[in-house]
Amino acid sequence: MQVWRGRQESLLESYDLFNFTRLQRQIEITQSQNEHFLSGSFKADDLDQLESIIKNFQSKLITMKLDQEKASQLLDYAEKLSQKHNFPKDKITLKALNLTRKGLENIKLAEKKLSELQGQQNVQQFLQICQEFQLWLEEKQVLVEEDTYRSSKTLHGKWTRHQSVANEIKNNRKQLEDLQVWNLKIF
Numbered sequence: 380m381q382v383w384r385g386r387q388e389s390l391l392e393s394y395d396l397f398n399f400t401r402l403q404r405q406i407e408i409t410q411s412q413n414e415h416f417l418s419g420s421f422k423a424d425d426l427d428q429l430e431s432i433i434k435n436f437q438s439k440l441i442t443m444k445l446d447q448e449k450a451s452q453l454l455d456y457a458e459k460l461s462q463k464h465n466f467p468k469d470k471i472t473l474k475a476l477n478l479t480r481k482g483l484e485n486i487k488l489a490e491k492k493l494s495e496l497q498g499q500q501n502v503q504q505f506l507q508i509c510q511e512f513q514l515w516l517e518e519k520q521v522l523v524e525e526d527t528y529r530s531s532k533t534l535h536g537k538w539t540r541h542q543s544v545a546n547e548i549k550n551n552r553k554q555l556e557d558l559q560v561w562n563l564k565i566f
Contacts, residue, residue: 403478
């Protein structure tokens, strides 16, 4: 009976160590995949692609945080194993701590890259607004420079068109002020 209990304890110890090693390997693989993801370049040609990359990055960051919880659970599991069995506490706790640190470093790097991507998105939005405003200004410039606009044949028509252009400029003044605010934020 005593030999059987000893064997049972040995098997339980081996089983617990196997579970720890399995969880450790899963976390290592996941962290390796995360590092590979983070080492990629995140460049976009237009605003839509950039928004898609940011959404993908945000979902990956959420997954990384969930994976970090698994690494924390592995640390707790290592503590329990070292108390329950005669495992070398320093060795298994160190492995779990290293995985936890590595996961936290990956999360910090991901948050930094996400912040950079969001900065790029702000710049892209600013440039798009500038381009739209410039096209609008060019359209109004062409309208003002037309010969029919400058002719004195119909004074009332000229006054009406002038008021229309002046009102449009007044209405779009807020856009110009917004552009100046964006410019201050970005640059």
